[in-house]
Amino acid sequence: MADSNSGLKPLSDKVIMVTGASSGIGAAIATRLAKLGGKIALVGRRESELMKYVKQIKEENGIGIAVAADVTKRDEVFEMVRHTELSLGPVDILVNSAGVMYYTYMKSLHYDEWEQQIDINCKGLTTCVGAVLEGMISRKQGHIVNISSDAGKRGFPGLAVYSGTKFYVEGLSQALRHEVKEYGLRVTCIQPGDVKTNLLQHTTDLEAKKEFDGSETCKILEADDVAKAVEYAVLQPSYVGVNEIMVEPQRSPI
Numbered sequence: 001m002a003d004s005n006s007g008l009k010p011l012s013d014k015v016i017m018v019t020g021a022s023s024g025i026g027a028a029i030a031t032r033l034a035k036l037g038g039k040i041a042l043v044g045r046r047e048s049e050l051m052k053y054v055k056q057i058k059e060e061n062g063i064g065i066a067v068a069a070d071v072t073k074r075d076e077v078f079e080m081v082r083h084t085e086l087s088l089g090p091v092d093i094l095v096n097s098a099g100v101m102y103y104t105y106m107k108s109l110h111y112d113e114w115e116q117q118i119d120i121n122c123k124g125l126t127t128c129v130g131a132v133l134e135g136m137i138s139r140k141q142g143h144i145v146n147i148s149s150d151a152g153k154r155g156f157p158g159l160a161v162y163s164g165t166k167f168y169v170e171g172l173s174q175a176l177r178h179e180v181k182e183y184g185l186r187v188t189c190i191q192p193g194d195v196k197t198n199l200l201q202h203t204t205d206l207e208a209k210k211e212f213d214g215s216e217t218c219k220i221l222e223a224d225d226v227a228k229a230v231e232y233a234v235l236q237p238s239y240v241g242v243n244e245i246m247v248e249p250q251r252s253p254i
């Protein structure tokens with residue numbers, strides 16, 4: 001971390017890769033960490049959306065590049081890391097925010113939506129971790145921040161598969177944290193409750209959404225509320241591991 005007396009911003013020496021940065025929580029994290037001096041690789045499939053945030057970061061005198069990649073495709077993930085490292089340098093912080101969520105009853109048998117959630121939330125995140133892990137271990141520094149969910153701590157009806165994917169993220173993170181502690185690496189899970197983003201818009205099982213979606217019953221979080229939690233985790237000195245942060249609307253605790 002930069003010395004507070006040096007005039008440098010606190011993340012000036014950090015290369016930060018943020019997946020899911022083309023909207024919502026990932027975009028808020030990318031823009032917030034760029035303001036702190038981080039050199040940001042913004043990852044997502046929609047390059048045009050990524051470019052909007054790259055433009056914003058540059059207008060605020062930050063450093064950001066757009067890296068179009070599908071996290072479910074291993075070759076694209078390896079290429080995204082290679083491209084980032086060539087352009088910005090070795091990845092110091094990986095933020096896994098790419099994800100998808102569908103409200104659906106299990107009895108509705110939405111197989112394609114189940115598979116998509118597992119492919120992106122579990123397999124995609126795992127591949128991204130794998131793609132940066134060797135480098136972080138060899139440099140003996142690195143921080144992996146996984147955007148999990150409060151649904152990774154409690155099974156929510158209507159979100160059985162989604163909750164399952166986030167329990168996976170929690171389990172992987174906990175085990176990985178033990179495996180990499182001797183190399184100086186940190187692993188953080190952020191567990192948001194409902195956040196005002198496009199995540200809900202993909203749901204097709206309207207019966208399940210009507211029954212279980214509580215996001216209109218109280219004031220829910222802004223994406224930047226989650227980004228602030230990430231900021232807190234990544235700014236701690238290296239001996240401090242912020243392992244979990246749950247941030248929920250005050251009116252809807254789990």
Ligand SMILES: NC(=O)c1ccc[n+]([C@@H]2O[C@H](COP(=O)([O-])OP(=O)(O)OC[C@H]3O[C@@H](n4cnc5c(N)ncnc54)[C@H](OP(=O)(O)O)[C@@H]3O)[C@@H](O)[C@H]2O)c1
Nearest residue numbers: 020022023024025044045046070071098099194195197199
């Ligand atoms: N919103 C909430 O209430 C809430 C609560 C708890 C946790 N979360 C978690 O927060 C994370 C971000 O969600 P959000 O609310 O910000 O939703 P969002 O606005 O829909 O953003 C999802 C992001 O994931 C990216 N993405 C999806 N599939 C991808 C793929 N195959 N490859 C690469 N990128 C992919 C999307 O980009 P492209 O479409 O451009 O690829 C988009 O940038 C998710 O992991 C979600 O589970 C959200």
